[in-house]
Amino acid sequence: MAMNSSMAGVRGMRTLARVRIEGIKGCVNVGVLAQAPLAQTRRRGVALGLDRGWAGRSQRRFQSTAGPWASGGAPDFAFAFDIDGVLLHESKPIPGASDVLRYLEHHKIPFILLTNGGGKREQDRVEDLSRKLGVPLTTDNFVQSHTPFRQLVDGPEGLRDKTVMVTGSDYGKCREIARSYGFPNVVTPSDILSDQPSIFPFRPISELNLNPHPLPTPAYTGESSLVPLASSLKIDAMFVFDDPRDWAVDTQIIMDLLLSHSGHLGTYSTLNNDPSLLNCGWQQDGQPTLYFSNGDMLWAANYHLPRFGQGAFQASLAGVWRRYTGGHELMRKVIGKPETETYAFAERVLNAYRHERLRETGAHGVSGLRAVYMVGDNPDSDIAGANGFRSEVGTEWVSVLVKTGVWSEKRQGMGMLKGVKEPKVILADVKAAVKWACGKHGLEWKAVN
Numbered sequence: 001m002a003m004n005s006s007m008a009g010v011r012g013m014r015t016l017a018r019v020r021i022e023g024i025k026g027c028v029n030v031g032v033l034a035q036a037p038l039a040q041t042r043r044r045g046v047a048l049g050l051d052r053g054w055a056g057r058s059q060r061r062f063q064s065t066a067g068p069w070a071s072g073g074a075p076d077f078a079f080a081f082d083i084d085g086v087l088l089h090e091s092k093p094i095p096g097a098s099d100v101l102r103y104l105e106h107h108k109i110p111f112i113l114l115t116n117g118g119g120k121r122e123q124d125r126v127e128d129l130s131r132k133l134g135v136p137l138t139t140d141n142f143v144q145s146h147t148p149f150r151q152l153v154d155g156p157e158g159l160r161d162k163t164v165m166v167t168g169s170d171y172g173k174c175r176e177i178a179r180s181y182g183f184p185n186v187v188t189p190s191d192i193l194s195d196q197p198s199i200f201p202f203r204p205i206s207e208l209n210l211n212p213h214p215l216p217t218p219a220y221t222g223e224s225s226l227v228p229l230a231s232s233l234k235i236d237a238m239f240v241f242d243d244p245r246d247w248a249v250d251t252q253i254i255m256d257l258l259l260s261h262s263g264h265l266g267t268y269s270t271l272n273n274d275p276s277l278l279n280c281g282w283q284q285d286g287q288p289t290l291y292f293s294n295g296d297m298l299w300a301a302n303y304h305l306p307r308f309g310q311g312a313f314q315a316s317l318a319g320v321w322r323r324y325t326g327g328h329e330l331m332r333k334v335i336g337k338p339e340t341e342t343y344a345f346a347e348r349v350l351n352a353y354r355h356e357r358l359r360e361t362g363a364h365g366v367s368g369l370r371a372v373y374m375v376g377d378n379p380d381s382d383i384a385g386a387n388g389f390r391s392e393v394g395t396e397w398v399s400v401l402v403k404t405g406v407w408s409e410k411r412q413g414m415g416m417l418k419g420v421k422e423p424k425v426i427l428a429d430v431k432a433a434v435k436w437a438c439g440k441h442g443l444e445w446k447a448v449n
């Protein structure tokens with residue numbers, strides 16, 4: 001399939017987890033994102049950019065333990081926490097959230113923060129979280145929606161030498177994040193609009209996105225173009241980092257590139273709409289792969305009803321594509337919860353983090369994790385993802401739904417909690433969740449100062 005040939009995988013790494021690709025003409029195709037084996041992931045503490053938070057490792061060491069594994073062993077369970085609606089609500093700590101993190105630290109129980117949020121560099125987000133929760137945190141155990149994109153930089157098919165376009169809530173921040181991951185050539189829709197104002201013949205884009213940079217190479221401008229096609233601006237991948245603001249501009253430019261010849265801006269593929277070709281020639285001419293960092297349609301904001309997120313933009317773009325192509329499905333790759341790719345990535349980060357902590361504390365004879373408790377407020381992402389994930393190392397992911405976030409029994413009812421969205425247990429909040437899970441492992445709750 002042409003889509004697979006253009007995927008930016010990393011050859012030479014084991015291809016383990018599978019990621020859903022919205023696919024060709026009514027089908028859901030399954031593609032594979034290359035992933036690093038665990039040992040490689042550990043070494044990639046630097047390569048993955050798992051840089052330190054403000055607290056630093058020295059402050060992050062575990063204190064002496066009072067747990068049942070005090071004799072040099074280690075707990076065989078861990079936690080994965082969603083952030084918004086679990087640890088924070090409207091940027092304020094949910095009661096008990098800070099106590100829970102201190103308790104887990106004290107008892108050497110590892111955890112990972114796994115959020116579909118994004119739009120900031122990992123280090124900036126962790127510093128902000130540390131301040132809000134009053135608990136030192138690091139990026140070592142932190143995964144936000146776009147963190148797995150950094151896997152696509154290196155390897156024989158990596159994007160290190162390519163040009164990518166990024167979009168999201170703030171083009172400048174998206175550029176900064178992409179560069180922090182190692183993408184050297186990053187273009188935003190604002191850069192393109194500044195260079196080619198007639199590409200979007202309507203009112204200017206929002207204030208957030210008014211800081212264009214020069215294009216790395218000139219764009220092709222048609223038959224009278226001063227720059228030859230072969231050396232014109234070529235976009236090799238497109239990334240949606242978080243919720244876009246300027247949907248109209250983004251839609252126009254992403255569509256232009258999806259319809260282009262090999263990602264050359266200003267061209268139109270001659271393969272488009274050729275019924276003799278696979279998928280009628282749509283997205284069959286080396287166009288850039290389109291990545292979304294999460295598929296969340298809704299999120300809990302300050303307004304009393306949930307608000308549209310990145311998933312709504314994705315649905316809108318897919319609708320435009322379907323209408324333009326006469327009913328063909330937009331091929332794109334979606335990560336973030338509940339996608340398997342993100343859970344597999346998070347599990348590798350969690351295991352690497354746990355391994356490092358155990359090494360520091362001199363634990364010995366320790367087996368792998370038996371269970372990870374995914375504590376979340378969203379049945380569509382947190383719960384469905386944990387339920388649907390099959391660990392490559394045999395760890396059971398247990399879904400725990402809390403009542404402090406987007407899901408409401410009153411508004412949505414128990415009816416939606418069916419199939420893959422049915423949690424193992426529903427509890428009041430994160431503190432109740434940790435008490436419940438630790439109790440299953442013989443550890444009683446006692447507040448830690």
Ligand SMILES: [Mg+2]
Binds near residue numbers: 378406
């Ligand atoms: Mg949430």
